Amino acid sequence: MASKETHGKPKANGKRLPKDVYEKELYRLQAEVVKMQEWARTSGARIVVIFEGRDAAGKGGTIARVTAYLNPRTARIAALPKPTEREASQWYFQRYIAHLPAAGEITLFDRSWYNRAGVEHVMGFCTKQEYARFMHQCPIFERMLVEDGILLRKYWFSVSDEEQQRRFRDRLDDPMRRWKLSPMDLESITRWEDYSRAKDEMFVQTDIPEAPWYVVHSDDKRRARVNMIAHLLSTIPYHDVPEPTLKLPERPGSTGYIRTPLDMQTFVPDHAATL
Numbered sequence: 001m002a003s004k005e006t007h008g009k010p011k012a013n014g015k016r017l018p019k020d021v022y023e024k025e026l027y028r029l030q031a032e033v034v035k036m037q038e039w040a041r042t043s044g045a046r047i048v049v050i051f052e053g054r055d056a057a058g059k060g061g062t063i064a065r066v067t068a069y070l071n072p073r074t075a076r077i078a079a080l081p082k083p084t085e086r087e088a089s090q091w092y093f094q095r096y097i098a099h100l101p102a103a104g105e106i107t108l109f110d111r112s113w114y115n116r117a118g119v120e121h122v123m124g125f126c127t128k129q130e131y132a133r134f135m136h137q138c139p140i141f142e143r144m145l146v147e148d149g150i151l152l153r154k155y156w157f158s159v160s161d162e163e164q165q166r167r168f169r170d171r172l173d174d175p176m177r178r179w180k181l182s183p184m185d186l187e188s189i190t191r192w193e194d195y196s197r198a199k200d201e202m203f204v205q206t207d208i209p210e211a212p213w214y215v216v217h218s219d220d221k222r223r224a225r226v227n228m229i230a231h232l233l234s235t236i237p238y239h240d241v242p243e244p245t246l247k248l249p250e251r252p253g254s255t256g257y258i259r260t261p262l263d264m265q266t267f268v269p270d271h272a273a274t275l
Contacts, residue, residue: 015220022222026065029229034069037106039238041074044103046150049232050112053157054195055185056167058218062157062225063108066232070106079110092116092134093141100150113138117202119184122194135205142211152211153235155228156199157218161192 040047049066051059067075078099087095093113101107116134120126145152168185171177188195207213214231218224
């Protein structure tokens with residue numbers, strides 16, 4: 001199937017979403033995501049959301065907004081590091097399988113098994129045979145997940161080269177965000193077209209009816225976040241779940257407990273008082 005980024009699909013609206021509109025809609029959507037999680041918990045649904053895209057495309061920020069109000073016990077972010085020597089000797093998909101959700105859980109992959117179709121392929125971290133095997137097995141693997149009842153959603157965050165360059169420059173100048181930049185990120189600048197070709201081929205091989213790719217225009221982060229969350233919600237058959245009736249009990253009277261003297265405890269200094 002042709003790439004949704006480059007073959008006749010609608011362009012993103014270039015106007016930046018106003019902050020007040022963004023914040024109001026984001027909060028509304030986040031409330032719906034909470035409802036979706038409660039539906040998943042009570043129905044036993046298993047949800048997997050894959051976030052892919054170029055470096056600095058806005059994946060991490062969107063994941064943070066999706067999970068802002070979710071229960072971390074059943075909504076988990078999987079951001080896997082470089083495979084260990086043992087993991088590298090396993091079937092490629094094996095270490096990702098360990099992070100798939102059980103009944104009532106949601107897993108959000110901040111990058112996923114598609115590393116092999118992107119950075120590993122472009123940077124030569126896998127052989128041509130391993131790459132070809134991945135491209136053959138990936139659609140089969142994802143069909144198995146969907147066939148077993150997992151709700152699989154795949155999002156590609158599309159950022160322009162100019163906007164990516166601006167974000168890289170901002171990170172380079174910001175000591176609080178410099179950790180987000182790695183030599184691999186910077187090298188991606190010089191391999192822009194290589195990554196474009198890799199993405200196009202990945203779409204051709206893995207944009208399947210059972211698990212299609214959805215492209216998120218992300219030059220405007222605000223617009224990208226609300227668009228992605230709204231779309232995710234539109235594809236999940238969730239509904240309101242009746243909330244249990246909760247009532248605070250009356251605090252019982254004292255039974256004679258005496259608190260330990262404060263001078264026997266070590267307290268955190270009141271830094272706030274110095275401000």
